[in-house]
Amino acid sequence: MKKIILTVISMVAGSSLMAQMSSIQGIIEPGSVRYTSIELMRIEHGAPVSIAKTDIGADGSYGFLFTPSYEGFYAVGAPSLMDGQFDFYIKKGENIQMNITGVQSELLGSLSEENQQLQQWNTLSNEIKGKAVYFNKSRSTYVDFFPAMENADKIVTDFQKQVNTKNVAFNALMKDYARMSMDFYALNFLSTPRTAHPDASVQRPAIYSTLVQKDKFASNNVMKYLYGERFVGMYIGYIARQHDIKDDEVLLPYLSTNEQKASYLIKGRLPIIKTYDQFTAFTEKNASYFDVPTQKVVLEDLGAKLYQSKAGEEASDFTYPDANGKQISLSDYKGKVVLVDVWATWCGPCKAQFPALRELEEAVKGKDIVIISVSVDEAKDKDKWKQMIKDERLGGVQLFAGGWNSKITKDYKIKGIPRFMVFNKEGKVVTSDAPRPSDPELKKMLEAELKK
Structure with a gap:
């Protein structure tokens, strides 16, 4: 009897554990991608971080069973953005189906309210995304991209008006997601190589006149977004070019939170620091922005790499x-x-x-x-x-x-x-x-x- 009771308890505990696990699975159309394995990624400071990897089946099938460490956006796809990375919104215990064809994805089956909204946005913006992000496949130039973006602001505002799930936090996130992703596509297009470029007489779509705004990222939702880190860097770069600003002390106030500022500095400034003297000069100005533990570790690791504790050298403080x-x-x-x-x-x-x-x-x-x-x-x-x-x-x-x-x-x-x-x-x-x-x-x- 005791053995039976223990077995039942074990089964209940096991089923409880399974109830916390989520899955993402689907089919990748054979021949539409060049990668043979696919990665599951969490979003950390606006960038994808791989947490699992699996081979793609001979029939194109793939799947992951995992326990999400947070409710929100995750992604599956190739290690490289240009080969396709596709996000989805997931909660503990949720099962999602996503099929992939080349650089496009589709959420299928019995979808949560959140993923229904995400799929709706994907449907509205897929053409623009393809032209802006996957330039190596679309071969798009300003000739076809600018007209596609003429109604970008209206597409965003119309979509935002109908976001109304029972998940209030998601609603705010998804509305920001639509705005940020469209703005990202506008900026990314300007940053990628094309075969034709507009001259000064060509007028840019209206979205470019509203890109720069005070407290644009006030909610910090940009750091929960697959392209967030890249977007922040492009946004600051765009401002720097538009106003001929080279000083980070002038540029950083365009970002609203320390996490955003540290993200920009990690991606755009740390790679050019080659000596410990440069590092100490950088930290004197910017160390206060690195208050998120994982970002602080990145800064400390660079300092440790560059520092040599030789006699007569300034001590590395702790x-x-x-x-x-x-x-x-x-x-x-x-x-x-x-x-x-x-x-x-x-x-x-x-x-x-x-x-x-x-x-x-x-x-x-x-x-x-x-x-x-x-x-x-x-x-x-x-x-x-x-x-x-x-x-x-x-x-x-x-x-x-x-x-x-x-x-x-x-x-x-x-x-x-x-x-x-x-x-x-x-x-x-x-x-x-x-x-x-x-x-x-x-x-x-x-x-x-x-x-x-």
């Missing part, structure tokens, strides 16, 4: 919370000699240095020497870290980096701990691989720097 949550930076202690100890509660050799570290701290008490201990324990072990500080009577400044893959380990290329580093009063590197406290040479090094 900021972490202490046991009370106060944010403390290495740069807060300019004017003092600083010893940094990188450690973790699970590290035996680190703990073996505690007695010598306490003796060193006592020996330099009252002098302009600061000892900063940075734990690279994972977030789940934060309480363990706090307890060890008490149990081991650890002094100095105790900071919590929250994981091994943190800024300090990446910047200073730390592969093993404990690691001790010394910085002079000017905030420059003395050494990023100092002797351990149990070695008398460390104390001599600190005192020598103190006399300078």
Whole structure:
């Protein structure tokens, strides 16, 4: 009986799990695409990020079973935009059918209200999208594209008026989606190679006169859109060309949120930074825009790649919370000699240095020497870290980096701990691989720097 009950519980748990899973499947018309495998993508900061990949069947069939991490737009298609990427709106437990022919897609079957609206928009805009995005297939030029765009604004406003599902959040998203995608097509057309180009006497469609607007992306829905990142970059580029603006400080206010600004900077500015001096100059101006964790990691990774912790170099700064949550930076202690100890509660050799570290701290008490201990324990072990500080009577400044893959380990290329580093009063590197406290040479090094 007990076995039967457990089996039933297992089946119920399994069915509950399956109810949370969603699927996207369909047929790709054989011979209409050049790729042999298809990818499932989530939308992250306005760009597709591959989360799964599968081979296309001999009959053109494909399919993905997955648990969406959010309700909203996902996409399937080729790794390259030019080969076709097709978005759909999905919720947990929803099953969607999408058939693909070349660079066009069609949502079929029993569709949710959301995907009915999306399919309706696709039907209205597919011709324009084909001319604007897939120029290598349509061979479109301004001669046929400009007339197709003459009624673009009306197409958008008429569609927006009839978006009225029970999903209020989706309604706002879809209305923005229609506006943004049409504007994107208008800009993308100007950015792609064509065989014929208009001269100054050719008047552009009306949509180009309304492209630039104050707070155009106020809702931040652009970052939930398949072409969002590309659109933001094109929008800023268009403004820069129209008004001959080269300064990002003038261009960035045209974007409404830090996520948008960081997205633009990641795509348009980070690739041209080749030295650490260029990186520090960039971060002095723009670091405040990188407050979304995943975007901040991109910035930090570039800094870590470019930074070389050589003697005499400016220290790469870091900021972490202490046991009370106060944010403390290495740069807060300019004017003092600083010893940094990188450690973790699970590290035996680190703990073996505690007695010598306490003796060193006592020996330099009252002098302009600061000892900063940075734990690279994972977030789940934060309480363990706090307890060890008490149990081991650890002094100095105790900071919590929250994981091994943190800024300090990446910047200073730390592969093993404990690691001790010394910085002079000017905030420059003395050494990023100092002797351990149990070695008398460390104390001599600190005192020598103190006399300078």
